[in-house]
Amino acid sequence: xxxxxxxxxxxxxxxxxxxxxxxxxxxxxxxxxxxxxxxxxxxxxxxxxxxxxxxxxxxxxxxxxxxxxxxxxxxxxxxxxxxxxxxxxxxxxxxxxxxxxxxxxxxxxxxxxxxxxxxxxxxxxxxxxxxxxxxxxxxxxxxxxxxxxxxxxxxxxxxxxxxxxxxxxxxxxxxxxxxxxxxxxxxxxxxxxxxxxxxxxxxxxxxxxxxxxxxxxxxxxxxxxxxxxxxxxxxxxxxxxxxxxxxxxxxxxxxxxxxxxxxxxxxxxxxxxxxxxxxxxxxxxxxxxxxxxxxxxxxxxxxxxxxxxxxxxxxxxxxxxxxxxxxxxxxxxxxxxxxxxxxxxxxxxxxxxxxxxxxxxxxxxxxxxxxxxxxxxxxxxxxxxxxxxxxxxxxxxxxxxxxxxxxxxxxxxxxxxxxxxxxxxxxxxxxxxxxxxxxxxxxxx
Numbered sequence: 001x002x003x004x005x006x007x008x009x010x011x012x013x014x015x016x017x018x019x020x021x022x023x024x025x026x027x028x029x030x031x032x033x034x035x036x037x038x039x040x041x042x043x044x045x046x047x048x049x050x051x052x053x054x055x056x057x058x059x060x061x062x063x064x065x066x067x068x069x070x071x072x073x074x075x076x077x078x079x080x081x082x083x084x085x086x087x088x089x090x091x092x093x094x095x096x097x098x099x100x101x102x103x104x105x106x107x108x109x110x111x112x113x114x115x116x117x118x119x120x121x122x123x124x125x126x127x128x129x130x131x132x133x134x135x136x137x138x139x140x141x142x143x144x145x146x147x148x149x150x151x152x153x154x155x156x157x158x159x160x161x162x163x164x165x166x167x168x169x170x171x172x173x174x175x176x177x178x179x180x181x182x183x184x185x186x187x188x189x190x191x192x193x194x195x196x197x198x199x200x201x202x203x204x205x206x207x208x209x210x211x212x213x214x215x216x217x218x219x220x221x222x223x224x225x226x227x228x229x230x231x232x233x234x235x236x237x238x239x240x241x242x243x244x245x246x247x248x249x250x251x252x253x254x255x256x257x258x259x260x261x262x263x264x265x266x267x268x269x270x271x272x273x274x275x276x277x278x279x280x281x282x283x284x285x286x287x288x289x290x291x292x293x294x295x296x297x298x299x300x301x302x303x304x305x306x307x308x309x310x311x312x313x314x315x316x317x318x319x320x321x322x323x324x325x326x327x328x329x330x331x332x333x334x335x336x337x338x339x340x341x342x343x344x345x346x347x348x349x350x351x352x353x354x355x356x357x358x359x360x361x362x363x364x365x366x367x368x369x370x371x372x373x374x375x376x377x378x379x380x381x382x383x384x385x386x387x388x389x390x391x392x393x394x395x396x397x398x399x400x401x402x403x404x405x406x407x408x409x410x411x412x413x414x415x416x417x418x419x420x421x422x423x424x425x426x427x428x429x430x431x432x433x434x435x436x437x438x439x440x441x442x443x444x445x
Contacts, residue, residue: 033055033084035082038061038066038069038079039066039069042078049106050081051084051093052083053090053108064342068342102329104329105326105330106326107327111145118404124154124328127155127337130345131345138364141318142158142362145400153323155345156321158283158285159318159360160283160318161283161394162215164181164280164281164304164307165301166303167275169275174200174278175197178190178302182308183310200277203280204255204259204268205248205255205257206262210409210413211320212263213242215319217235218398218400219314222235225409231441234430242433243429263286273296283319284358298380302385303385303389315392316396325340326340354366360390
């Protein structure tokens with residue numbers, strides 16, 4: 001209790017400092033990386049502010065606001081959408097909610113940060129009246145992640161099914177049939193052919209993003225926490241997976257450390273775009289990164305299931321996520337909730353999640369529909385068999401265990417474990433994960 005009380009006082013103090021320095025208030029557009037206004041030319045439109053940490057999400061909500069204003073001309077909105085750096089947005093949002101001032105009407109919260117916003121009394125509005133009538137049409141687990149005590153706060157953005165993105169041009173040049181890759185052992189052998197026969201490497205290994213490893217351990221029915229919230233960082237499955245990542249770099253020599261540290265870095269985009277890497281394992285939502293930042297790969301990339309750890313094993317994992325919320329500081333609660341439900345829960349909204357963002361919609365009754373299968377930039381980029389892959393793996397996705405300590409795991413793994421094992425090579429995977437396990441357990445006391 002003392003630790004939590006001290007934390008609340010610290011947040012409150014920092015919030016006062018931010019407000020005094022001009023960081024408070026809705027939007028703080030002077031600090032935003034991107035800012036867009038939709039409906040600003042509509043007379044008597046009600047202003048709603050929206051914060052996100054992904055520029056592509058802002059495009060999705062701009063589209064939703066335009067559609068809303070067309071369908072509900074008697075309740076027009078002026079959407080002020082702003083994109084901030086990941087840490088800045090989440091930190092400022094948490095401070096604003098803790099201090100009781102400065103939060104937007106609507107905000108995106110990334111899955112690993114969401115538990116921080118569920119501690120104590122959530123400062124967000126429940127969306128049960130919108131969610132419960134539609135739950136049978138959705139992947140329910142995606143709502144459970146963003147819920148507490150029976151209340152649903154975050155509206156999901158995708159299923160997040162992990163897949164392998166292959167550069168077919170490189171794989172063909174290496175003499176590899178991508179459909180023959182069934183297991184991770186097959187993947188390594190294919191990578192050796194890529195290195196031997198082309199100027200490319202098979203892949204990269206991230207050191208600033210624990211998600212790529214997380215999806216691999218999830219395939220093995222492992223996780224960072226068990227279902228009771230106990231840390232499980234040092235399970236044998238996790239140790240073996242980290243060793244596998246290290247071996248791809250230093251033993252098999254089919255991979256290197258990810259430029260920029262993570263698959264969202266500009267340095268990585270540039271190298272991948274030039275064909276330096278033959279593949280990358282990431283969730284379906286990563287498609288938008290290709291279309292927006294690696295456009296030279298159009299027509300070269302294809303989507304396939306992840307390799308399994310053994311024949312018949314799981315070929316995917318449900319990774320990442322963003323829960324969009326209405327904060328309790330909104331002055332237009334009903335309008336903000338109605339708009340969020342319109343933007344995220346309707347059939348049309350879930351079709352748009354695919355058409356605008358390339359995300360696998362959490363609303364399953366739109367899969368395979370005529371609207372989903374209409375030609376768009378993602379089919380043009382990756383081919384028309386994307387949903388064939390999704391259908392194959394949809395029943396092979398484990399639910400992940402998210403706790404209020406998940407952000408601590410992200411920090412520990414990204415900061416120390418990967419650095420010591422993959423960069424500096426000063427610890428074995430077992431040593432690093434044992435140490436991380438003890439740190440997380442200690443933090444939880």
